[in-house]
Amino acid sequence: MSLFLLIVAFVLTGVNSISNRALIPLHLDGYRALYCVGFWGSGVVLGLINLAVSKHEVGKQDAAIGITMGVTGAVALVLLLVALKTVPGVVAFPVRSCGNTTLTAVISYLAWRERVTPRQWLGIGCGVAAIYLLV
Numbered sequence: 445m446s447l448f449l450l451i452v453a454f455v456l457t458g459v460n461s462i463s464n465r466a467l468i469p470l471h472l473d474g475y476r477a478l479y480c481v482g483f484w485g486s487g488v489v490l491g492l493i494n495l496a497v498s499k500h501e502v503g504k505q506d507a508a509i510g511i512t513m514g515v516t517g518a519v520a521l522v523l524l525l526v527a528l529k530t531v532p533g534v535v536a537f538p539v540r541s542c543g544n545t546t547l548t549a550v551i552s553y554l555a556w557r558e559r560v561t562p563r564q565w566l567g568i569g570c571g572v573a574a575i576y577l578l579v
Contacts, residue, residue: 464525465533476525484518535578542571 552558
């Protein structure tokens with residue numbers, strides 16, 4: 445089941461990236477703000493539905509984490525959309541993905557003491573090297 449969920453997440457992330465990139469060639473970049481509201485608004489609606497169904501009470505820590513995730517995600521999306529005006533998608537998306545992977549691995553290691561194997565570090569290093577060659 446976990447593999448299936450990862451594959452679905454992979455496909456949906458790809459669809460999201462394609463829709464981000466499609467704004468520029470379709471001359472819809474003037475609607476960037478509306479796109480962002482729809483993108484993040486749907487997340488808020490789905491989150492509220494999830495809260496109602498699970499009957500989870502929201503504490504201060506939950507709200508702080510959610511707001512932090514929402515604000516940083518929204519800023520990242522806006523910066524990505526602005527970057528896509530001048531940088532090809534074949535460069536922008538791998539740079540973003542490699543940055544996410546590297547930062548997640550480092551923070552997981554430092555904050556939660558998750559074990560990162562030498563092979564995983566090598567994979568991250570190869571990703572960074574590939575980005576260097578791409579840029």
